[in-house]
Amino acid sequence: MTSILGISAFYHDSAAALVVDGEIIAAAQEERFSRKKHDPSYPLNAINYVLNEGKIQLSSVDYIIFFEKPFLKFERLLETYMAFAPRGFTSFSLSMPLWLREKLFQKKFLFEKLKQHDVNFKDIAKIKFSEHHFSHAASAFFPSPFKEAVVLTLDGVGEWATTTVAVGKDNKLEMIKEIHFPHSLGLLYSAFTYYTGFKVNSGEYKVMGLAPYGKPKYKDLIIKELMDLKADGSFKLNMKYFNYATGLTMTNKKFSNLFGHPVRDPKKDLLNDFHMDIASSIQAVTEEIVIRLTKNIANEYKIKNLCLAGGVALNCVANGRILREKIFNNIWIQPAAGDAGGSLGAALAYWHHELKKPREIFKDQMKGAYLGPKFSEKQIERQLSQLKGKYYRKTSNEISLIVAKELSNSKTVGWFQGRMEFGPRALGGRSILADPRSEKMQKELNLKIKFRESFRPFAPSVLREEVNNWFELNYDSPYMLLVSEVKKNMQINMSEKDKKLFGIEKLNIKRSSIPAITHVDYSARIQTVHKETNPKYYDLLNEFKKITGCPVLVNTSFNVRGEPIVCSIEDAFNCFMGTNLDILVLENFILFKNEQDQSLIKDYKNKFELD
Numbered sequence: 001m002t003s004i005l006g007i008s009a010f011y012h013d014s015a016a017a018l019v020v021d022g023e024i025i026a027a028a029q030e031e032r033f034s035r036k037k038h039d040p041s042y043p044l045n046a047i048n049y050v051l052n053e054g055k056i057q058l059s060s061v062d063y064i065i066f067f068e069k070p071f072l073k074f075e076r077l078l079e080t081y082m083a084f085a086p087r088g089f090t091s092f093s094l095s096m097p098l099w100l101r102e103k104l105f106q107k108k109f110l111f112e113k114l115k116q117h118d119v120n121f122k123d124i125a126k127i128k129f130s131e132h133h134f135s136h137a138a139s140a141f142f143p144s145p146f147k148e149a150v151v152l153t154l155d156g157v158g159e160w161a162t163t164t165v166a167v168g169k170d171n172k173l174e175m176i177k178e179i180h181f182p183h184s185l186g187l188l189y190s191a192f193t194y195y196t197g198f199k200v201n202s203g204e205y206k207v208m209g210l211a212p213y214g215k216p217k218y219k220d221l222i223i224k225e226l227m228d229l230k231a232d233g234s235f236k237l238n239m240k241y242f243n244y245a246t247g248l249t250m251t252n253k254k255f256s257n258l259f260g261h262p263v264r265d266p267k268k269d270l271l272n273d274f275h276m277d278i279a280s281s282i283q284a285v286t287e288e289i290v291i292r293l294t295k296n297i298a299n300e301y302k303i304k305n306l307c308l309a310g311g312v313a314l315n316c317v318a319n320g321r322i323l324r325e326k327i328f329n330n331i332w333i334q335p336a337a338g339d340a341g342g343s344l345g346a347a348l349a350y351w352h353h354e355l356k357k358p359r360e361i362f363k364d365q366m367k368g369a370y371l372g373p374k375f376s377e378k379q380i381e382r383q384l385s386q387l388k389g390k391y392y393r394k395t396s397n398e399i400s401l402i403v404a405k406e407l408s409n410s411k412t413v414g415w416f417q418g419r420m421e422f423g424p425r426a427l428g429g430r431s432i433l434a435d436p437r438s439e440k441m442q443k444e445l446n447l448k449i450k451f452r453e454s455f456r457p458f459a460p461s462v463l464r465e466e467v468n469n470w471f472e473l474n475y476d477s478p479y480m481l482l483v484s485e486v487k488k489n490m491q492i493n494m495s496e497k498d499k500k501l502f503g504i505e506k507l508n509i510k511r512s513s514i515p516a517i518t519h520v521d522y523s524a525r526i527q528t529v530h531k532e533t534n535p536k537y538y539d540l541l542n543e544f545k546k547i548t549g550c551p552v553l554v555n556t557s558f559n560v561r562g563e564p565i566v567c568s569i570e571d572a573f574n575c576f577m578g579t580n581l582d583i584l585v586l587e588n589f590i591l592f593k594n595e596q597d598q599s600l601i602k603d604y605k606n607k608f609e610l611d
Contacts (some may be wrong), residue, residue: 003056006347008067008339012038012201016046019347022357026053027371027422029340032567038202038518042113058118065350067342068132068158070106072530108162126319130346132158141311143170143365144332144351150303151376155310156186165297171352171359183236185289186312187244192282194250196275197264208317209456211283212521217310221286290318294327304329310497313337316525320483335369335479336423368478368533370429372420379587383569390587390596397589404543407435411582414558416572417536425480426557428537432563434554436460441516448580451605452561458554460517463541464528466551471526486512491522516554562608578604
């Protein structure tokens with residue numbers, strides 16, 4: 001038996017993964033345990049969890065793989081500062097002490113940290129280093145169902161690479177092409193995230209959600225001024241507009257002057273039509289680049305399968321376009337596409353690439369992304385009693401029937417079942433569920449339960465066999481990473497008066513027979529639900545369909561704005577008591593808000609720093 005621990009840490013979304021004889025046993029992000037969103041610190045809790053899940057001591061683990069190479073990263077920082085000297089001195093002087101103290105001697109630093117888990121861990125030689133983009137590419141190809149695939153990785157930056165193309169065949173993965181820092185699609189998108197007043201590395205999906213409210217008025221200006229974009233999708237950025245290589249901000253004064261507005265201050269400036277048009281424009285540019293890149297690699301390598309990883313692969317609108325334009329026959333996207341997934345990729349890369357172990361099973365190896373902790377009925381009952389919750393215990397069948405009925409009566413439900421998801425999406429393990437047919441639900445969920453901006457869209461979960469009856473999609477999308485339109489016969493055409501509305505005013509128009517999950521452009525980020533990976537969630541959807549004729553539910557992550565997705569029973573109970581959720585379901589236990597001790601109600605709105 002060969003066990004490999006993968007670790008990603010120290011930038012954002014630290015995580016750990018355990019692979020035993022090529023099988024993914026467990027994976028989780030540190031934020032879920034520490035309750036700090038995008039926690040970049042050493043993943044102490046996540047490592048403890050995966051070792052525990054694998055019933056293995058750290059000293060018995062055969063290899064420990066860190067997801068990137070610190071020396072290469074250090075070289076990139078030094079060369080960048082030299083290239084842009086003396087402009088980069090401020091950020092250079094701020095980052096050097098940390099590099100010289102910790103990061104450059106990462107092996108020793110990691111060794112000291114790892115000893116916390118097991119006093120018998122004494123072998124520093126077990127610690128190895130992968131490359132950042134190789135870890136990403138491995139996380140996308142090795143768990144995929146394909147014998148052969150082209151792998152496209154798009155993110156901010158690893159050591160040097162920002163965009164890479166690799167070809168995977170059986171157990172081999174070869175990096176073919178790279179675009180290097182500072183030319184980065186991920187950092188370009190992040191620059192616009194910063195410019196529209198959202199947080200870099202967490203607000204990018206808000207820009208994507210805001211884009212359909214605007215028009216891509218600035219698309220040509222971005223392509224003409226900010227970059228040199230080639231027909232094959234390769235590009236160079238015009239660094240005179242950006243500050244991220246040398247300074248402490250993403251963009252500079254020239255950038256603001258180009259678009260005629262300063263950086264939005266989220267504390268003072270409301271979102272307006274300009275910000276919506278900017279969001280629409282950068283989204284259109286991103287799609288243009290992604291489509292050019294994918295068309296080029298499809299023509300060049302004549303391989304029918306595409307795997308995607310890196311933070312940009314979470315741009316499900318661009319993913320949906322690749323599928324819609326039939327550039328590849330099949331697409332598979334790593335659900336933990338960001339840096340968290342690097343921990344898993346690093347472990348799998350070592351197993352297949354370094355140890356040369358074969359890949360024998362060509363099916364999705366991610367187990368539906370349900371790779372986190374789960375709790376026994378005994379643990380739940382004990383914890384609920386300690387928390388003074390009033391609960392009922394039911395059978396699985398009764399749970400499906402009761403919850404489906406409550407959902408059909410516009411109740412909102414915290415749904416806590418089985419193992420927690422790995423990656424940023426809740427997929428029916430740690431989810432908040434609601435009725436998609438309700439016209440008020442999107443606004444209500446955003447403002448009263450999630451405590452977040454009203455423009456943010458919600459995603460539908462749908463029975464896999466029903467997806468094509470409701471959406472313009474007939475393809476597996478288990479990880480909620482593909483966007484498609486609601487079926488034409490479900491759509492409600494906008495009146496001439498409605499069409500004249502601007503921006504957020506469009507929010508209150510009923511657009512389809514499932515308005516709570518229909519975005520302003522009739523799109524939806526779809527999760528297909530499969531009986532094999534999540535039978536309980538599948539059964540609930542089935543019961544809801546029997547009652548309402550609708551096999552779709554609103555599925556959003558079980559948390560409030562700024563809070564990581566709930567992990568423990570206590571997290572779930574606190575979120576339930578701190579929001580307007582009506583019902584909480586933990587495995588076969590059900591709690592109703594109106595029956596709880598009112599003194600337990602929490603002020604949850606200001607508990608977490610806004611993301």
